[in-house]
Amino acid sequence: MMKGDAPSSPLEPRRILAAMGPGMVAALAGADAGGVATYSNAGALFGFNQLWTVPVMCFLLIVAQETSARMGCVTGKGFASLIREQFGVRLSVVAMLALLISNTTVTLSEFAGIASALALFGVPPIVSVPVAALAIWLLTMSGSYRRIEKVLLAIACVFVTYVIAGVMVGPDWGDALLHTVVPHVTASPQYLSLLVANVGTTIAPWMLFLAQSNVVEKNARAADLPYQRIDTVTGAVVASAISWFIILTTGAVLNPAGVVVNGAEDAASALAPLVGSYAEALFGAGLAGASLLAACVLPGITSSAICEAFGWERGADRSWSEAPAYRGIITAVIAISAVVVVLPDVNLFGIMMVAQVINGVLLPVLLVFMVLIASDRHVMGRYANGRVWNALTWFTIVAVAILTVVMFAMQAMGM
Numbered sequence: 001m002m003k004g005d006a007p008s009s010p011l012e013p014r015r016i017l018a019a020m021g022p023g024m025v026a027a028l029a030g031a032d033a034g035g036v037a038t039y040s041n042a043g044a045l046f047g048f049n050q051l052w053t054v055p056v057m058c059f060l061l062i063v064a065q066e067t068s069a070r071m072g073c074v075t076g077k078g079f080a081s082l083i084r085e086q087f088g089v090r091l092s093v094v095a096m097l098a099l100l101i102s103n104t105t106v107t108l109s110e111f112a113g114i115a116s117a118l119a120l121f122g123v124p125p126i127v128s129v130p131v132a133a134l135a136i137w138l139l140t141m142s143g144s145y146r147r148i149e150k151v152l153l154a155i156a157c158v159f160v161t162y163v164i165a166g167v168m169v170g171p172d173w174g175d176a177l178l179h180t181v182v183p184h185v186t187a188s189p190q191y192l193s194l195l196v197a198n199v200g201t202t203i204a205p206w207m208l209f210l211a212q213s214n215v216v217e218k219n220a221r222a223a224d225l226p227y228q229r230i231d232t233v234t235g236a237v238v239a240s241a242i243s244w245f246i247i248l249t250t251g252a253v254l255n256p257a258g259v260v261v262n263g264a265e266d267a268a269s270a271l272a273p274l275v276g277s278y279a280e281a282l283f284g285a286g287l288a289g290a291s292l293l294a295a296c297v298l299p300g301i302t303s304s305a306i307c308e309a310f311g312w313e314r315g316a317d318r319s320w321s322e323a324p325a326y327r328g329i330i331t332a333v334i335a336i337s338a339v340v341v342v343l344p345d346v347n348l349f350g351i352m353m354v355a356q357v358i359n360g361v362l363l364p365v366l367l368v369f370m371v372l373i374a375s376d377r378h379v380m381g382r383y384a385n386g387r388v389w390n391a392l393t394w395f396t397i398v399a400v401a402i403l404t405v406v407m408f409a410m411q412a413m414g415m
Helices: 013-019 022-029 033-046 053-075 079-087 089-119 125-140 145-168 173-181 189-202 205-217 222-257 264-275 277-309 324-342 348-374 377-383 387-412
Strands: none
Touching (some): 022 145, 022 222, 022 277, 033 089, 033 189, 033 222, 033 277, 053 079, 053 173, 053 189, 053 222, 053 377, 053 387, 079 089, 079 277, 089 125, 089 205, 089 277, 089 324, 125 145, 125 277, 125 324, 145 222, 145 277, 189 387, 205 277, 205 348, 222 277, 264 277, 277 324, 348 377
């Protein structure tokens, strides 16, 4: 089952750079339209009071992503394949069906984010959405994983706009740092609801498949584990820094002004009259980049996971004749998402709520699958989870499960 031995020589800078990519793309793709909206809402409603959640979520993300990447390096297989092998076809079918529905609705929300962001620059959705859909489809059909990864990393560079916007608004840095290290909890349903949303947007079910699939696509081995861990931690830290700056920006500007936002595009628009159009443009550009990055990732990882679970040919380097299901699912997810977004009077919020419910149910289940596989020495050998890492993973599962139950209870009570 092993794919090589761990290195005994010192880490090589060249190999560190070569390993960078999978963890960074997986973590940053989580800072999508829904994530930007969640962080913006947290800042607008509660100022800096939820900044303390960022390092906590970063830690949970590292635990989940490192375990996924390690399973990929050691077994050479994706998460879907391991689920089928260890838990049978029936559970795989249920998991893949839920993943397909969830990821399609989330992809739809990414196209909605692209439309909203480019509308800030005067581009109507009827133009922006079809053009974005075509560009994303051409990229995913390009036939080269390396090329796709480079383009995605280039798109991710747009996240620096959130950092610039955060500096431009001139926040109280001392107060922000204090709220980052000292928890400030507000006893309100809204606060708790946003706390749950933070977990859901930081660790999404599809990210577990993406982190492991990317490692397998790069043919990483057990010998590459130290390098992949650097990539995983770096990606989680960078993604968390982005979310920190989004909360900082909206908390410093929108909260004192009493501005309430219902989406990421509302946050961008609200910044203009308060701190200038440049901040709005930077925030809007970040939203467009975030949505585009996630929209590029989701169809591919959805198709790859489904094909892997059922033993069908898959991969960006496979042609239509070699992998019709793989390319067909990608095309269908992109086309359906783009068409629905441009339909008049469609209830996008309702669709996104369905995705949230599915994600809430699916994530703890997938995390249990993950920890059971990662703890199995017949599968992982000497790279299986140790006691400390097992405890950290189970802590993550319990925390996510409790918050998910709380979320459902609050929704049932209409909070």
